[in-house]
Ligand SMILES: Nc1ncnc2c1ncn2[C@@H]1O[C@H](COP(=O)(O)OP(=O)(O)O)[C@@H](O)[C@H]1O
C-alpha cells in the first residue's frame with residue numbers, strides 16, 4: 319500500500335517519518351528524571367563503594383575490607399544501627415496506626431470545605447522548614463514547655479521527660495511523616511468499592527468483623543506502601559533526631575554526618591552503605607508481604 | 618404464611634420519591650419478581666428489605682416481625698448484589714464460608730455445608746479457585762451459593778444475570794429455578810427483563826416510577842393487564858381508546874375500526890371512554906372477503922415461529938398483528954383482511970406507556 323492511497327485512518331501508521339522513533343520518544347520522557355535521580359544515585363553508590371574499600375588509601379591503612387572490619391567489630395556501631403532501626407520501626411508503626419483512621423475518616427467526608435481544611439492541616443508539617451519545626455517541638459515538649467505545663471496544671475504532676483530522648487524524636491518524626499502515610503492508604507481505600515462492606519454486613523458481619531476480615535485485607539497494599547515510605551524516611555532522618563535527641567539519641571545518619579565532619583570519608587561511606595542496605599532489607603521484606611497478599615488474591 | 622410484607626413503604630432521597638406507597642406480600646417458598654424499567658426503584662425496594670436502606674415511612678415485616686429497626690446483619694435475608702461483590706482476597710471456598718464462619722460453626726460442618734451448596738450450584742471442585750479466575754457465570758453462581766449457604770428465610774437477587782450473555786442467561790434462569798425448588802427458599806428476584814420475569818416467577822409485581830402497577834401470576838399479568846404500562850411493558854400490545862356504544866347485561870359494547878368489541882361492564886355506562894389492550898396475536902389475518910377490515914403491511918418482521926406485522930388501516934391507524942408463520946409471510950405494501958373476536962381486548966386503566974425497547 320502506498321502512502322498516497324492510504325485511508326485517513328491508516329495515515330499515522332503510513333507516515334512514520336513525521337514522528338520520532340519509539341525509543342527516542344521513550345528516552346525523552348524518561349531522560350530528565352533518569353539524569354536527576356538514577357545517575358546521581360549510582361554515582362554516589364560507586365563513590366561510597368570506593369571510599370568504603372579505601373581504594374584511594376587516604377589513611378594509609380591499605381585498600382580492602384579493613385574499614386568494614388572496623389565497623390563490624392565495634393559494638394557501638396551496632397547499637398547505633400539498632401537505635402536507627404528501632405526509631406524508624408516505632409515511627410512507622412505509630413504513623414500507619416494514626417494514618418489509617420485519618421484516611422478512613424477523610425474517605426467519608428462529604429463537605430468540600432472541610433476536606434480542603436483537612437488536607438491543609440494534614441500537609442502543614444511539610445510547609446515548615448525542618449529546623450524550625452524541630453525547634454518548635456523542643457519548645458512544646460521541654461520540661462517547662464507547653465505540654466508539661468498543661469499536664470502540671472491539670473494533674474499537678476512533675477514534668478515528664480519528652481525531649482533529648484527517643485520519645486521526643488519519635489513524636490517529631492511521626493508529625494512530619496504522617497501525610498506520607500495517609501495518602502497511599504486513602505488512595506487504596508478509594509479503590510475498594512463500598513459494595514464489599516455491604517456484602518459482608520449482609521452476610522452477618524459486625525462493623526468490627528467487616529474491618530478485620532474485609533476492609534483491612536483489601537487496603538493492606540496501601541498500608542504496606544505507607545510503611546515502606548515511612549520507614550525509609552525515618553531511618554534516614556537526620557535533623558529531627560539531632561535536635562530533639564540533643565546528642566543523647568544517636569542514629570546512624572548522625573554518625574555519618576560526624577565522620578564527614580572529621581573527614582573520615584571511609585567510615586562515613588561504610589555507615590551510609592549499612593544504613594541503605596538495612597532500609598532496603600526492610601523494604602524487601604515489606605514488598606514480600608505485599609506480593610504474598612496479592613498472590614493470595616490472584617492464585 | 619407470608620414471608621415478607623411491605624406496607625405503605627415510601628423512600629425519599631432528598632426531594633425524590635424513589636419508592637412510593639408500596640404494598641407487597643410475598644408468600645413462603647414463592648419465586649417473586651420485581652419487574653420494571655431501569656430507575657423505577659427496584660433496587661431501592663430490595664435494599665430496604667435487606668436492611669441497606671431504611672424506609673422513609675411504612676413497614677417492612679419479615680416472618681411476622683417488624684424489621685424497620687433491625688440492622689442488616691441481624692436480618693434473615695441474604696442479598697445477591699447486582700455487581701456480585703465476591704471478596705477478591707478470598708478463594709471460592711472462603712467466599713462461600715464467610716457467613717458460616719461468622720456463626721462460629723465447627724470446621725467440619727462448614728466444610729460439609731459449603732460442599733453441599735457448591736454441589737447445588739454445580740461448582741464442585743472449584744473450592745480453591747480465586748474468584749478472578751472464574752467466568753462471569755461461575756462468579757454469579759458463587760455469589761448465589763455464598764448467600765444461599767446461610768439458609769436465609771428470603772434470598773434477594775438484584776438483576777443477577779444482567780451482565781451475562783444471552784445463552785448463559787437462559788441456562789442460569791433454569792438453574793436458578795431448579796435451585797429455588799430444591800431449597801424451597803423464598804426468592805425475591807429483581808429484573809428489568811420481562812421475558813425472564815414471566816418465565817421464572819410464581820408471581821411478579823410490575824413497578825413504574827416508584828409505584829407498583831400490578832401484582833399477579835405471569836399469565837394474569839399478560840392476559841389481564843390492569844394498566845397501559847403493564848400491557849405495554851409485558852409483551853406488545855395495541856392500546857385502543859374507544860367510546861362505549863351501549864351496555865347490556867353486564868357487558869359494554871363498543872367498536873374499533875368498525876369491528877365490535879365488548880368488555881365486562883361493572884361500573885361502565887354508555888358514552889364513557891375506555892382504554893383497551895388488544896394483543897397482536899388476538900388479531901387474525903382472514904380470507905379475502907371474510908368479515909373484517911382491510912389493512913396494508915408497512916413492516917413485516919419474521920421471527921421464526923411467528924411473524925409480526927405493522928399494518929395500516931383505512932383510517933390510517935397502525936395495528937401490530939402477530940400470526941403463526943405457517944405460510945409465506947405477507948410483504949411490505951401487501952394488504953390483507955384482518956379481524957378479531959369481540960372478546961379479544963381487555964379493559965385497562967391508563968397510566969404511562971412503556972417505551973418499546975425491542
Ligand atoms: N442513594 C441514593 N441517593 C439518591 N438517589 C438514589 C439513591 N439510590 C437510588 N437513587 C435514585 O432512585 C431511583 C431508583 O433507583 P433504583 O432503585 O436503583 O432503580 P432500579 O434498580 O429500578 O434501576 C433512581 O432515579 C436513582 O437515581
Ligand SMILES: [Mg+2]
Pocket residue numbers: 656659660661699775
Ligand atoms: Mg437496580
